[in-house]
Amino acid sequence: MIYHRFGVSSFVFMKRTLYSTGLFVLLMLLTVALGSVTCQAQSTAQVKGTVRTESGLPVEFATVTLHRAVDSVVVKAEFTDAAGAYLFALSAPGRYYVAASQVGFARAKTAVVDVATENQSLPALVLRASQSTTLNEVNVVAQKPLYERQADRTVVNVEGSSLAAGNTSLDVLARAPGVTVDNNDNLALRGRQNVLVLIDGKRQPMTGSELADYLRALPADQLKSIELITNPPARYDAQGTAGIIAINLRKDQRLGTNGTVQGSYGRSQYDKYTAGITLNNRKKGLNLFGSYNYANRDGLAMLDIHRDFFSVGPNRQQILTGSSDQINRSRMYFLSHSARAGLDYTLSKRTVLGLVGSYQQSRSPGQIAQNQTTLYDATGRPTDVYNARNTRNFLSPNGSVNLNFKHNFADSTNSPELTADVDYARYRTSRLQELLTDYALSDRINSLLVGDQQGDLTIMSAKADFTRPLAKRSRLEAGVKASRVSSDNDVVFRLTEGALTIVDPTRTNRFRYDETILAAYGNWSRVLAKTTLQVGLRAEQTLAEGRQAVGDSSFTRRYAQLFPSAAIKRTLSKNHELNLTLSRRINRPSYGQLNPFRIIIDPTTAGSGNPNLRPETSYNLELTHTFKGTFSTGLSYSRTSAPIIGVVQPETDSTVLSTAVNLTRQDYFALTITAPVQPAKWWQMYNNAVFYYSHFVGNLAGTALDKGRPAFNLSSNHTFTLSKSWSAELNGSFQSGEQYGFLRVRPNGQVTAGVQKALWDRKGTLRLNVADIFFTQKVRAVSAYDNYVERFYQRRDSRTATLSFSYRFGNDKVAPTRRRTSGAEDEKRRAGGA
16 A cells, blocks of 8 residues: 555457466376376486595584585585485586585585586595584584575575564565565565565465565564565466565474574664574474564654645646645554464375464554644645544454475485475454544534454465476476465444544445465476576466445456466586576455555545456566676566556545556566675675666556656675674665656665674674664655645654574584475475575
8 A cells, every 4th residue: 555357257269278278288297297206317417425434434414515616605505314425416517516514523525526417426525523613613614695696586594694683574675685665565576566475485465564564573583584586487376476575484403402582672763672482392203393472663654745736727737726735653563472383293204294383463552643734725825734643553363374295205315206285374453543633724523533444364275296307307397276365354434523423334344355266387397418498387267256345346357377487597608607587477466455445544545445456467588697606697578467556646636545556567677787796705795786667658547657767776785704703794775766657756775784793602692783874764756647746755763773682502413304384485495406
């Protein structure tokens, strides 16, 4: 929401035939794959070896890492088995070396080897006992860089970062390369909105402010990594025309009983507290884990708005009819409790069953917003002054359960694999709002508008994915998925003027929405000497129905879509690599965007969904060149049909409506440059720049739009290793001015710095960071139509200093894990080559 017709489908014969044929092919692929699991073939070249002590004994649970020789970047990580053996399957030829480490031993590494198409068996790595080798040194060796650029994604390794300490997941996400969060909490990836957000492989059904509130309740200390995927393959849901933001939660892999406790205190104008604990008990065949987190964050939001209303004369001449000024100040209170628990049980050597349950309660008690609106006539004379006090109480308890299954059909690393997931989640919301308005210059009676909204959202899904190596270093992936979302929102508004209280029939309503999506996909890939090929096809059938108790905004929609994807990666030489990707994607309106309820923001501003929204679809093309496996340059283009954007449009000569609409088309061009640099051994730098141009075509409120504007987003992150126990980070980002539909946004940016100290053999960590040091993360924008122009200036208490402390306790011995929280998590790991 700013500030925060697609009827029953009638498919033509060719479209029905195309969809049916595609679905038939996909199901045949899955049937053939499942029916031939006994035939196995090596899909990639392999590097294998063993790790032993000086006396020749195998070293179990040693950490083994595969590095690119050109820059020493960690490509993959594994643990040795009971025989001290390890094995890496490679997706690309090149020069590599292997390093091994274990508590109580000095680190060792192999010589550099050239890996083409033949398997490599390396000499045994011998670990020598060392009194000086402690867990501290092992952690330093195994620590991943904060940012990693992979073939099809950028990975932000949040775990252990001082910038994450005491912050929310939304704070960290806003500092990720190419990610922006606008004044209404809408996420954008490389200048494009409508991204799909996954948490541990599960799709989040919320958008805008609701999603932002959920991420604010998730402490950044619980995150392992964030993956930014601009052109996802067919295994992922087709939702999200701008790509996918995949958030992965931390998972403890240590044997025995262990855990972490953490707490933080932050200060802006107001206090911000967080605390949490994670526990893990891992034994042979069974792993139990759980966590609890608490957050109490107070804040301030400030918004100033100037509006001009016009009548339109000949030749689109604007004639001023009136204007208004608004001053809005909101004191925000936010409390949350979240808990997560689960288990992994090894049914056999090749089969694991997992169960995960989570619960979160978010609450905003007594949030108070003060609003003063002054109305002027065409001559600039004040006609009225509204003084309003808006009190909001928000409560949202939600819970989810995931049952997952994983089976390998053989002991080989490249054996066929079957994964399955069943998910159930329920989100409940209760919003109580009281808007008291005093009219200072007119004879209007003071009014009290009370709104009581109750919402219930249920999500059920089931999926199965199968991966199988084929001959000639190729691989087949196939899967099916069914999901259902049911939403029920009931709102009652009561209006009191003087001594009379009535139920407001223009705002009271009930809206129910049901959506079912059936999907199947097939994906084939093959690795050649210098080329990797991948083609995929996903078919999705959508059945949606919205029912409104009052009014005529009910609808039924049925449509089917095919989503092809393809990728080709070519190694030109040891220093140069090209990667070309193509995909078609969709963005369906969320239940909140379709909900026609009115939300009263202030006396002159209302928010509402739009039941006439249609899905937007896009074709996306990207060509990336990588130099020395590190520096990358990418060119991308996408065309989106019926793009969904948030707008503020006039309703009367003094009131406006915040909603979402479809435009006709959006064309997007981008140049992305990624440059990791290491100026010194103690200084690592990751720079990312996105230069893009968005052009919008459409018509709204009698205004034709055919406009675009060049823009860019810059980010730079610096990591400083000051000593064995001291480190620091510095992060800066800048977003230039840009055009977003009818909105023209001015530049803004931020600088954040953090420092951390390791204590007590690195079991304890003390962190201090200051976010938005120069208080420059402010939004200024202009929204212009022929009959209406709005200018607003919005800021939050984003300059915050946070001190945090965390302590790890229990056994430090690490074991390999098979835990999965959803089938999609394993899909992401396979797709990223990790």
